[in-house]
Amino acid sequence: xxxxxxxxxxxxxxxxxxxxxxxxxxxxxxxxxxxxxxxxxxxxxxxxxxxxxxxxxxxxxxxxxxxxxxxxxxxxxxxxxxxxxxxxxxxxxxxxxxxxxxxxxxxxxxxxxxxxxxxxx
Amino acid sequence: xxxxxxxxxxxxxxxxxxxxxxxxxxxxxxxxxxxxxxxxxxxxxxxxxxxxxxxxxxxxxxxxxxxxxxxxxxxxxxxxxxxxxxxxxxxxxxxxxxxxxxxxxxxx
Numbered sequence: 108x109x110x111x112x113x114x115x116x117x118x119x120x121x122x123x124x125x126x127x128x129x130x131x132x133x134x135x136x137x138x139x140x141x142x143x144x145x146x147x148x149x150x151x152x153x154x155x156x157x158x159x160x161x162x163x164x165x166x167x168x169x170x171x172x173x174x175x176x177x178x179x180x181x182x183x184x185x186x187x188x189x190x191x192x193x194x195x196x197x198x199x200x201x202x203x204x205x206x207x208x209x210x211x212x213x214x215x216x217x218x219x220x221x222x223x224x225x226x227x228x
Numbered sequence: 229x230x231x232x233x234x235x236x237x238x239x240x241x242x243x244x245x246x247x248x249x250x251x252x253x254x255x256x257x258x259x260x261x262x263x264x265x266x267x268x269x270x271x272x273x274x275x276x277x278x279x280x281x282x283x284x285x286x287x288x289x290x291x292x293x294x295x296x297x298x299x300x301x302x303x304x305x306x307x308x309x310x311x312x313x314x315x316x317x318x319x320x321x322x323x324x325x326x327x328x329x330x331x332x333x334x335x336x
Contacts (some may be wrong), residue, residue, distance in 0.1 A: 154272070154315055154327040169324040203271055212278040213319035214262045218271040 109133040111204045111219035119198075125191040127220055128181075129204030134188055136180050137162050142207045143187045144215065145178060147200040150223075155200075158218055159207050183185050199226045230254050230318050234328035240336040242305055249301045251294075251316035260320035263292055266330075267312045270319045275314075276301065305321045311335050 116128035127145075134141055144159035158168040160178045168176050177190040191198060201223050205215040231254035233300050251261065259279040264272035274283050276292040279299055289304040303310055317330040 131260075153329040154317070156325040156327070167323060171324070207325075211319075212260045212262060212281075213322060214266075214274050214277045215272075215317070215325075216274040216283075218273070221271050 109206060109217055111206065111217060113202060113204050113219045113222040115222060115224070117200075117223060117225060119194055119224060120228050121195055121226055124191055125189070125194050125198060125202075125226075126222055127189045127202055127204075127222065127224070128183070128184075128186050129188070130186045132185075135182075136185055137182055140209045142176075142209055143180070144188065144205050144207045145189045145201045146205055146218075147198075148203070148221075149197075149200045155167065157191075157202075194226045198227050200222070200224060229324060230257060230321055230326050230330040232316055232326050234314075234316055234329060234331050237329065238332040238334065240334050242336045243306050243308060245306045247303050247306060247333065249314055249333075251299045251301070251328050253297045253299075253318055253320075256296045257318045257320035259295050260318055261292075261294070262317045262319060263301050264315045264317065265310075265312050266315065267309075272315060290302055306333075307336075 110132045112130045119125045141162045145157040158178050175192045180187045201221045203221045205218040208214050233252045235250045260278045263276040265275050266272040280292045291302045313330045313332045315330050
């Protein structure tokens with residue numbers, strides 16, 4: 108059974124870089140045809156797709172965040188990571204990792220439990 | 229980007245009620261519409277894919293419909309565990325995927 112688990116600092120200072128990891132169990136991050144993704148949710152608000160990475164390392168980012176986002180895979184730890192640079196208070200949110208499915212209708216399933224990242228000095 | 233608009237934003241209902249949540253896309257998305265349930269303090273879970281396909285383990289009181297720009301999620305007889313927030317998501321265009329703002333279903 109595929110399971111995802113986020114980890115990383117819960118507090119980041121403005122202008123710094125947010126870094127999170129998502130540990131994957133039940134599959135290899137480099138196995139075809141898996142993709143992996145990040146989604147965030149400001150407290151009390153809606154969901155925003157941040158980006159995805161394929162098993163081959165191809166990346167796809169939300170144009171609204173593209174200049175600040177990097178998603179990568181760490182095969183030695185079977186995990187994938189998110190880096191978001193130059194954060195502001197607007198980046199305060201619950202961050203979820205999730206598996207985008209690769210066949211129509213392209214869902215996100217499953218999701219990790221989520222981790223709250225607060226941007227504050 | 230394709231904008232997804234849900235209505236209502238919040239809804240109060242009683243156990244046993246029939247409720248319908250609507251999701252409208254800013255352009256046709258055919259049937260590339262998915263629904264998620266998010267219980268308080270939990271991650272979203274996939275309920276329905278492709279507008280009307282119930283995921284394994286989801287009770288049959290849930291149903292989805294629609295195509296093009298207008299979609300519905302209906303719960304035929306509300307149970308206590310159904311009080312949650314529901315999100316729609318379009319996957320017709322994947323750059324970017326977009327979600328509705330959510331519908332908070334509360335106990336009356």
